[in-house]
Amino acid sequence: MGDDLRVANVARVSFNKWKTEMDEKDVRLIDFLARHEHTSPFRHTAVTIRVTAPIWLARQLGKHQVGMSWNETSRRYVDTDPEFFTPAEWRKRPDKSIKQGSGAPLAGGALYEVELLHKVNEQTARRTYERMLELGVAPELARGELPQNMLTSWVWTGSLTSFFHCYRLRAEGTAQREAQDFAGLLDDIISPLFPHCWQTLKDN
Template sequence: MMTFDPLGDGISRVEHLDHMGDDLRVVNAARISFDRESHLECDDTGQWLQDQDEKLIGFLAENEHVSPFFHPQICLRITMPSFLAHQWWRSTVGVSRSEVYRRYVVAEPQCYQPPHWRLRAQQPKAGSGTGELGAERQAALSVEVERLYRDIRTLYGQMIQEGVAPELAQAVLPQATYTRWIETGSLHYFVRACGLHTGPMAQRELRLYAEAVSEIVGGLFPVSWKALTRHTAA
């Protein structure tokens, strides 16, 4: 099972659970229109698509014939801070998600602590610029944030022990709290989602997640992924 820790904190995760189909599935989903079917070339070294089938995938992507790319399905388990998850979930077409439900789960919350505090960009849509707070303030702010997280975890635990319903106790948790969900989507969905979060205006942390997803899905569908990422707009 392929697993990545995009934020490098030992908590964040992108995990490949399973998938259905391959590049040939895309080809035959297109060829069925003419009641035709392709097969892989084979020899002692392995199996691969025929040249004509690779060209067909390129043609489909370039001309936005996207329906064949909806047939392959990929299932991932993603662990991400809530403030990032809300942006990732902006992509909704061709995907189904099932999230950990803190109405029932009362495990101690885990929170993301950014290793660096970037400064705001002059251009609002860019989010953050290349500059950072000074080293002294960086260190002091990190201590303050960790203290805040610790106090919130303590308060949350006390509320649970006192019998407060978890569905209400979770209201005190910060947006930095990690959440986890299973995401099953089409090949085309993942191309669009990753394209949205790897563009020049994408948040750095989301870009790291998108790169991890790209490594997984692109490795499973190399021909289709290359063609789609060349031609598909986010």
């Protein structure tokens, strides 16, 4: 909902003015708003996205809920075959850092064993869940047997201000790698919709 011009018009409405075409004055106004942290005009917009991610990442992102709406697929009602997330690489625990949760990629025998454990855990969790459903256990209870790397899906709506706050924190270099990947996807989605607003928020 809205576009770059919407943000400029909202800022300009205090002078009882409203334009139908964007020009360089609007670009300068948006730059001014971002530079001086006048964020309220950016809130008169909305972006809705559909996200699929592992539960542990969803719970990290769920911290960004001020001024946003989140509706998630519920395994109280859905008992389709669960899908699981496998990272592109398994990373070591860092030696000393408390600001970054991962070190270099695992290799050799340790990597082989971790991949095996991951596969066995996935298979066991799926079998346990499916068997509990077969025995008549309610889905809202059986779901408790599923691990945090199960994929979940939700619809997320928020303003540019809200999504930019999420992007800024998750794109930061000490965020978890997968959270940084999410921030990159958020950038890919929103940048074409609000090209000038999004860029000037990043620049400032």
